[in-house]
Amino acid sequence: MSDDIVITGMGVITPIGGDVETFWSANLEGRSGIVLEERMDTTGLPCGWTAGLIPEDVKAKVAAEHGAPDRSWGDSLMLASVDQALADAGLGELPAEDGPAALVYARVWPGPTGSFPQDYVTHMEDLAERYDRIGNEPSAVLEHLRGRHLPPETRDLSAYPTEIADRLGTAVIPVRLEATCSGGLRAIAEAARLLRSGRARYAVVSASVSRNTPYVLSQYGQLMALSRWKGDPARASMPFDRRRTGMVINESAGALVLETAEHAARRGMTQSYAVIGGWGLAVDTRHMTAPSVDMIERVMRTALEQAGAHPDDVDTVNAHGTSTRLNDVTEARALHQVFGERTADLDVSAVKSLTGHGSAASGVVETAVAALTLCRGVIPPVTTTTEPDPACAVRTSLTPVRRPVGTVLKNSFGFGGQYASMLFRRPAAPRPAPQPA
Structure with a gap:
């Protein structure tokens, strides 16, 4: 038990909620944060008309509490989510002899605002x-x-590691990762590695993204990766649906506190959200953007093997699920290779159906969903997938699936041939839902 790495705190800033409970409720209700992109002129683009945008009241709160003239918007978003996670974990200043903390983070674009052209x-x-x-x-x-x-x-003027060290009251071992859309899961894996090595007793993992600009839209447009959906914006992201036309990009941030179970218990934290079972990571140089069935299968099998688990032990998959034609069918084929006939009965969730795609932040934000799925025994629906693609043939639900969940397999993949998969287990003492005030 003392060797377990557990998640004891979580924080999120997303298009569907500026805190974990609001975000979780939106997932269960199928409440979308994808809206028309009206901050810039997209009339000349063949796609990119929608975006997952943080609500204005949430942005105003982040700016008021965490904004600063010399701080990038990405750092402000990360600090807001980190402060939530630290409070959630009950992690105040610890004795100096507790040793350094690990800080593993992924952030896209250090510009002052991050959200505008x-x-x-x-x-x-x-x-x-x-x-x-x-x-x-x-x-x-x-x-x-x-x-x-x-x-x-x-240039990157980030003072972020120093600010986190000030918040924790201790030195930090800072690691910044650049692993495109797999960066969030890779950051969690790196933090767990640092904890297992004994170099740190607890870790803060965070990621943020805000990249909705004409330049970014044109880049993704050339790749034909963005949604060309012209109907209700809230339905623009439809993972594993036969009508899917591409992904929707978003702005978001997420943070987690990871600890050894022994460290958490020593400071009186006996309940946690999830136990990190194992992970698989890979880089494939064969193609810059096209995903590989074999590589996805490899990282999923590696995650299972490292966790000492069998495919039959997996209760649900928290998919990468980008809503692109190629990624969804490739991920689905890999699921069939790993789980065989059981795939037809394996519940799959896809958070990007409501939030859009937040690059590295997605891995952290979606891990919060995986953790709450374990604690609360509810698999969120994929409400935009009303016409499942037979070429994918994965099981999604239009309503929440309520049943005991012992394990969740989480996938994240990225351009540049980046692949990551992680298995999470239900802790012996799960964190309960907060009681209504």
């Missing part, structure tokens, strides 16, 4: 001006940059 303007203008003057010759570029003051839009 001007974030990329200075960066792109700077690149164009430099290229016109000196091209891409390495020594000339180095000489051009030497001693030059760079604006915030073109």
Whole structure:
């Protein structure tokens, strides 16, 4: 038991809720946070008309409580979710002899606001001006940059690790990961590795994303990866549905507190959300964007093997489920290879159906759903999947599925051939739902 790594605190800022309980309720109710993208002109784009946007009242609260002139919007979102997670874990300042904490985080784009087109303007203008003057010759570029003051839009000014250390009252071992859309799960795996190695007794994992800009939309548009749905915006993301046309990008953040079970018990925290059973990670260089059935199968089997589990032990899958034509059918085929005939009866959830895709933040945010699924015995519905694709043939539900859940397998994959899968187990003493005030 003392070797277990447990999740003792969680925090989220998402398009469907600015705290864990609101977010969880929205998942069970099928309440979407995907709306029309009206902050910029998308008329010239073949897709990208919808986005998962954090509600204005939640953004205003984050800005008031965690905003600062020299702090990026991504850092503000992460700090807001981290403060929730620390409070949820009851983690105040610990004695100095408790040792350093681990901080593992993934953040996309360090611009001042993160959400608006001007974030990329200075960066792109700077690149164009430099290229016109000196091209891409390495020594000339180095000489051009030497001693030059760079604006915030073109460099990472993050003081985030220092701010977390101040909050914890101890030194931190900071690790920043860049693993595209698998970054959230990889961050959890890295934190668990640091805990198991004894280098830290507890860890903060966090991720944020805010990338809704014309530049990003045009990039995804060229890949034909974004939803071209022209109906109700709330139905634009429909994982495993035969009508799916692509993913919807979002802005979001999530944070988790991980501890050894021994450390949690020593400070009086005997209840937790989930036990981390095992994980599988892989990088495939065969294709930059197209997912591989074999690699998805590999990371799922590795997660099971590391956890000492059999495919029959898995109660439900929290899917990557992006709503793209290729990813969904590829993930589904890998599920069939791992679970065989049992796939038809294996409940699958897909959080992106309501939130859209939050890059690395999705792995952390969706892990919160996996953990609550374990604690509360409820598998969230996929309410936008009303016409299941027979080419996928996975089992989703339009209503919550209420039954005991002992294990959840969580998948996250990303461009650049990044793959991650993680098995979570129900703890012996699950965290109960909060009592109504």
